[in-house]
Amino acid sequence: MRALEIEQLDVDLGGRPVLRDVRLNLDRGELVGLLGPNGAGKTTLLRAILALIRTRNGRVLVEGRPARPGRSAIGYVPQRHEFTWDFPISVEQAVMSGRAGRIGLLRRPGVGDWRAVGDALDRVQLTGLRRRPVGELSGGQRQRVLVARALALAPSILLLDEPFTGLDMPTQELLGDLFISLAQEDRAVLMTTHDLVAAVDACTRLILLNARVIADGRPADLQDAELWTRTFGVSATSPLLTLVKAA
């Protein structure tokens, strides 16, 4: 069974078409980069997969079942600025907050919950900082807290929204390696990014999106410059093309 299947998805926001006829599949073990310009509908697609917005048409199946908030095995890693970093909370409590929906109303975290949090922290190598207030972390550490929070739900799909934005090259490389190994551990990982070099380098597959899926294939198969100029609406002499070729 596929981890994620999207069939003929149409989404409108405020009466305007944002996504049209999006079809894509995701299997465990894949690290897929979702690329496109601003306004291409990348984040909207993630929100549709999470079943947070109404779709006009089409289906999203997570492990064969329609996606539902809190029911589907999806770990969501939003952009870093979505999180209230000045909140007085430790790293491990922040990761535990990712399980709030699963623990359920009127119940406190049990042994199993703490074990899941401990495993997630181990996985992103933040165990040594687990008691540190989140406000004192660097950008790369913050990104890993958000990944750990998603991992605490033991998801089979990981959705990452712009995980590289605002991070320096060494930190990006570290995170890229982490995402590769997370995918290899039998998870499907889908990430949006503006960082073409990191994406081409790390991903097993790239999807070029601009309201529609323009191209979907291994990085090596996407050499045709026309696909990139069409997706990003740039000219044939754009430095973007040099960048992609070089990577």
Place this chain on the structure above:
Amino acid sequence: MSISDFITDLLNPDLAFLPKALAIAVMSSIVCGVVGCYVVLRGMAFIGDAVAHAVFPGIAVAFVLQGSLVLGGAVAGVATALLIAIFSQNRRVKEDSLIGVFLVAAFALGIVIISQAPGYAGSLQQFLFGSITGIPDRDLYLVGGTGLVILGLVLALHKEFVAVCLDREMSRSMGLPVFWLDIVLYVLVTLAVVISLQTIGNILVLALLITPAAAARLLTDRLSVMMLLAPLIGAASATVGLYLSWSHDTPVGGTIVLVATAVFLAAWLFAPRHGLLTRRWRRQAGNGSLADDRSPGPPSGLAGMHDTTEVVR
């Protein structure tokens, strides 16, 4: 007046209103301190202000009809909180504008209603600035009971409130009912404000909600400690404020707020890690050793690099 005189007065049966006022002031400041932590951390102080003004027409109606002021205020405050929550679903007008619209409208309505009651000027002052006399016994139980309900709900929904405070989108994706949690929080803020109106007054009640929680935030980086410190600071300010008000014959609401403000200023200057003066002293003593300096914000230079390189492998 010495403290022992104050205690004698508290026990004097002729001054029965005094212990009642103390009990209400302490209970409401404990509740406000706890609820205020969410208000401060979510940056929704303006909502607290709106609700405080919004309860006024309810109080006015209750006054005209000779009903319970607490009950009247609660009904009006909850109604306004719901209106704001519902109207804010339409994102064309932002929440702060809506709050601006509703809080002034509610206050205006209150003024019109209360002007219909003969001899309203004196009572108006009592509503606005608080008073320690004339608290009926039933309000004592109403405040105590409501306070327990509020604290119970906070305890029950703490985990969910924290998740929503941290990250709304992620909370939605976990299946948490974010809209309903918002409404419950608004209602809790409203009730905390309403039970505090008696002693502190309509205008100053916001201070009871915000000041102790803000002072507690300066003193700690742990939410659990903050939620214990804030009610403690609130209750201490209420007690000291009432004592000073009684002995110096100053308005009780204003005095309590000034005491709480003094605590806040002290925390701002002397808080162990984030205080202005403590940071300066530490910088002088430590000669800028980076490992010890955990000032707010991302760690600077070396400390951050060290943590990153640790996980490179």
